Amino acid sequence: MTDDTHHSHKHEHDHSHVPPDPALRVQALESLLVRKGLVNPETLNTIIDTYANDVGPRNGARVVAKAWSDPDYRAWLLRDATAAIASLGYEGRQGEHIVAVENTDKVHNMVVCTLCSCYPWPVLGLPPAWYKSEAYRSRVVREPRAVLREFGITLPEETEVRVWDSTSEMRYLVVPRRPEGTEGLNESELADLVTRDSMIGTGQPRQPD
Amino acid sequence: MTDDTHHSHKHEHDHSHVPPDPALRVQALESLLVRKGLVNPETLNTIIDTYANDVGPRNGARVVAKAWSDPDYRAWLLRDATAAIASLGYEGRQGEHIVAVENTDKVHNMVVCTLCSCYPWPVLGLPPAWYKSEAYRSRVVREPRAVLREFGITLPEETEVRVWDSTSEMRYLVVPRRPEGTEGLNESELADLVTRDSMIGTGQPRQPD
């Protein structure tokens, strides 16, 4: 029986004495942890700065642009995304193991984490609020096409919508289809076309001007 | 696709303008409905009085006591509980169709409504709060023995716990086992031993003094 074991792991902490306003609660917690010597406040600034300025969807866009431009890199990316992405300097937390999945004229990939909010940080940064929302998490696996329509995308019936539910430490990066009319663009110009949503599967790349 | 059809049945009413205090909200609603001529306030009193004074678990206790005392009635109850119960004057709303299920030395029955709060009103009255709780509704179907222990009941491993999830308009009444040492008691004395919980399956009848 899965009865009343694991009591020690049930939820049993009383949070009623902490401030209801999350800003005050976090401030009080940070203050306590700093004064106890558990946290260096400068380190918090470093972490925030990293995701505000260094790690974000521009990283993923460079990966995609390179894959669009370089057939060998594309093949490597699809075979071993972790290594191919690390070769560009993107690696680490919440992207230790990455799989790249490519959209084609037959398959449209999209990524979700129904159980929490798994997301490939080194290439996309921190996830947007909608990715972490109850609506997205609950609906994408069941009605991906309806969700796509809310993002302005209507796919042909004959396209396979391939949803990836991120249940392990593998992280999924969607390689969107290269827009037509981009033959003359270099990697940097191509990267400008690659949106964050196109690498989650809820958007398409921008069209060139 | 079970996509975005049925919009007309999604939740779309804004309740933000009604008072947050339920007492005020209900008072305002009753006042509006009475003044509009949709509700006669005396009728509300009649309905409340019915479930406060006339319809409650004493009805079910009389049914069980009669089944314990009268083998023919017991057989009728187990064959056609709706008719057998109506013969004692108990019938109507939320008890239009009743099935009686009998506890034995091999089977312990218990009743739940995981989806809402279905309960046999004519014989048990209105359900207690715990019957309507998230905890009871979520747990009984999965770990009935752990729930029973919270009610103070530990069953032998070899007993079959038979849970009835009330998903239709059929209502289930548990006929508990007649306590030993009650051979000399009449129906009225037996009825005093039959608790509400023993007719839901979360309790046992009282022992005679």
Added chain:
Amino acid sequence: MNGIHDMGGMHGFGPVPIEENEPLFHADWEARAMALTVVMASWKRWNIDASRYARERIPPREYLNSTYYERWIHALTDQMLEAGLITEQELRTGEPVGGPPNGKAPLDPDGARAMLRRGGPSRRQVDAPPRFRPGDAVRTGNRHPEHHTRLPRYARGKLGEVVLHHGAHVLPDTNAIFQGEQPEHLYAVRFAARELWGPDASPRDTVTLDLWESYLEAR
């Protein structure tokens, strides 16, 4: 619908809140909420299945934040609005505009007593013979409709055995959205706890649900 109301099998709700000497109502407004819900049904603008569906459509966060009779009042309000018995403006201002449908009088106390005693039987006669009988092995369908249904998620796609035939009854799925009673044969179907919950469940325990014929496939 796969709403928050469909909570059979969920973890995390803690112990059962057993209250000694629990009163019938915990506040006067609960009694009024119950009685208002019961009496407003007498206008016959909805049915029991539509009322359940109205409660299920309360958004999950609000559902869990509401007490039992708060849900009733929330759903009753929605239903009265949808049926046109009241308007958003009346609700906002508290001032009635116009009167009851067709100028009819509201249910009086004698009418209420009769209504409670009569109830609303769901059994119907149908021509079709029952497809199953007690002893038959059946599998439940794996369907996830957005509308009201009475096959909980935990019992979908599972193997069970018919133990009772209850006759034919109104189908909640269609009745809840006013698409007719479409009565079907109704069966009590018994499932081994291990079929529902896997090998950690007791080998002896069972769960029995009442399921309509269209929820079931012959095994």
Added chain:
Amino acid sequence: MNGIHDMGGMHGFGPVPIEENEPLFHADWEARAMALTVVMASWKRWNIDASRYARERIPPREYLNSTYYERWIHALTDQMLEAGLITEQELRTGEPVGGPPNGKAPLDPDGARAMLRRGGPSRRQVDAPPRFRPGDAVRTGNRHPEHHTRLPRYARGKLGEVVLHHGAHVLPDTNAIFQGEQPEHLYAVRFAARELWGPDASPRDTVTLDLWESYLEAR
């Protein structure tokens, strides 16, 4: 656990809240909550699976009432209490009693940069050969443990096809409750949408999940 966090397939949460030009954080405290959670992991008193489990154990009502980073702070607080890094009294009074474990210094900015770049790979070497390979048909187990697991309810007891072998990885079920990494082979398993959601789903769509070997049975 079958908690509220396991919401794949649920109805009732409305449209996806898409926000144009969304800021990285909606308030400064969100940034601090993120960074505190990241930095406190450097004390190595828990692991990523335990952190997920701590968020899952937030009771359902509170889970839905909390914003994303409120859940993080709630779970972080629980984990620090359980690990003894802080006490209930310190939390209540805001006054620290004593210092860090073994008098160690907290992580400095360079250490944080290194930690973020290093991450926490979950891949492990195991001696056992993989039981399945791409192309194999498998059925997921139907288990409902109270502890952390990464097989969502919507994909239990379903038939799928192995499409990728990811090597062996730390098993979240045991790691989350500090019962060891117990690494197992991990596979991407693809399910037809109709297998998961029934005949109303598109015949072409699929859902792929990463599942550990012990979640799977040969078909």
